Amino acid sequence: MPSLRGIVGAPRYRRRVTPNALSPAVEAARVVDAVLRDLRTGDHRGVVVDSPPGAGKSTLVVRAAGELAAPGAPLMIVAQTNEQVDDLIERLGQRSPGVLVGRLSAVDYAPSDRVREHPACRVGAKVADLGAPAVTIGTAAKWATVSEGVWPWAIVDEAYQMRSDALLRVAPRFERALFVGDPGQLDPFSTVEVDRWTGLSWDPMQSAVAVLLRHNPDLPVHRLPVSWRLPHTAAPVVAEAFYPFTGFRSGTGPGDRTLHFDTAGSGPLDDALDAAAATGWGLHELPARFTIRTDAEAAAACAALAGRALSRGAGTASESGGGPLTAGRLAIGAAHRDQVAAIRALLPPEAAGVTVDTANRLQGREYDLTVVLHPLSGRRDATAFHLESGRLCVLTSRHRHGCVVVARAGIAELLDAHPSTEPVHLNVPVKFPDGWEANQSILTYLHQGVSRRRHKSLL
Incomplete structure (x- = not known):
């Protein structure tokens, strides 16, 4: 069967883009001001903020926390x-060092360096142990154990990754709330069967925001319009594939960021790295073949790409400075933990400090250069897990300079042979973007880039 990639490569739901005369900073500031204005003066119980990758979710949360806590109302x-909690505590300490913070935690929790370095943070297993701080922060699971007390304000971070049943357990604890999250990334997941709740308006496997808006359709929804992480080469690609109705733009333009190598390279690995340096994207395509999940050749290619980038003396320059690309600023992402283990075991000595992890654990993190093992590489089928658009979105949106995708040839044909077969349920909102089409969109862009480079090499 011929591939449909050429027919459906450009999403059918392409958003019409209109020129914006505002600078990215001004446009983003206007939205943030509107969010805070709605939060302080509106007569509704909640405000929702949708954010693309790297648009400043944590910055907004920290600023809102400081402004809400300043008049003395507890938050x-x-x-x-726990990683997100500690990160927010660190940011709160940097922006509002005088604000007292209480860190709700398990009895056996050992404070991280970030928590210990906060100038005014107390750690406790119970609210009563914290000494009435201005800001009390903890995970959704920990807050679910709190049975007493009501706070005038709440901020729910990464609200799209929170299950709706978790929100129901903490909702009695606050009066008004700000919900901040990324609608394009991984959905909540469960290790038990959840079909019994499918179609119910309070289905616990829906995100907290989805259930919130189904029951409160009049709540104001704001969208952060600028990604400060993704470069101008990546923002339109990621926006078109994973954010078809909202879109966003990069906070940087051509020439603002560069990735370079001190030494020239040769061979397929270097070709992919050079492409990522020149265009922001690289594709290292292996021969088509059905493989086991821990494809040794693909794992070795991911590890070797990281080693080559570091051994060639990679460096970066950007609006926030630059310097040599270190192992700590490079990450390799995969779909499964066994793939992560295989890649990690194959890392060369020069790449010993490179982060290798799954999409779930890379979510919210940022690097200069990323290497991605495509979830569908070498597979015979396209399951719902591997087709989930949020997984590929996370993997392809962690970088500030470049992303190299490692994949076996034939994924487009695999998608054509395995169209979505998920059952359609009554009363279940249609999820956009569709994972099948999001994958085709990314693959089409990567293959077009390879074709352009081959054409130039023949001239």
């Missing part, structure tokens, strides 16, 4: 992981 912050 609660709900995050989804």
Whole structure:
């Protein structure tokens, strides 16, 4: 069967883009001001803020926390992981060092360096142990154990990754709330069967924001319009594939960021790295083949790409400075933990400090250069897990300069042979973007880049 890639490569739901005369900073500031104005003066119980990758979610949360806590009204912050909690505590200490912070935690929690370095943070397993701080922060799971007390304000961070049942358990603890999250990334997940709740308006497997808006359709929704992480080469690609109705733009333009190598390279690995340096994207395509999940050749290619980037003396320059590309600023992402383990075991000595992790754990993190093992590489089928658009969105949106995708040939044909077969349920909102089409969009762009480079080499 011939591939449909050429037919459906450009999404059918392409958003019409109109020129924007405002600078990225001015446009973003206007939206943030509107969010804070709605939060302080509106008569609704909540405000929702949609954010693309790297648009300043944490910056907004920290600023809102400082402004809400300043008049003396206590504030609660709900995050989804301990890592997110500690990151927010560090940022709160930098922006508002005089604001007292209480860190709700498990009894056996050992404070990280970021928490210990906060000038005014107390850690406790119970609210009563924290000494009435201005800001009380903890994970959704920890907040669910709190049975007493009501806070005038709440901020829910990464609200699209929070299950709706988790929101129901903490909702009695606050009066008004700000919900901030990225609608294009990974959905909440469960290790148990959830079909019994499918179609119900309070389905616990829907995100907290989805259920909130289904029951409160009049709540104001704002969208952060600028990604400060993604370069101008990546923002339109990611926006078209994963944010078809909202879109966003990069805070940088051509020439603002560069990735370069001190030494020339040769061979397929170097070709992909050079392409990423020149255009922001590289594709290292292996021969078509059905493989086991821990494809040794693909894992070795991911590890070797990281080693080559570092051994060639990669360096970066950007609006925030630059310098040599270190192992700590390079990441390799994959879909499964066994793939992560295989890649990590194959890292060369010069890449010993490179981050290798799954999409779930890379979510919210940022690097200068990323290498991505495509979730569908070498597979015989396209399951719902591997087709989830949020997984590929996370993997391809962690970088500030360049992203190299490692994949076996034949993914487009695999997608054509395995169109979406998920059952359609009554009363279940249609999820956009469709994982099938998002994958085709990214693959089409990557292959077009390869074709352009081959054409230039023949001239």
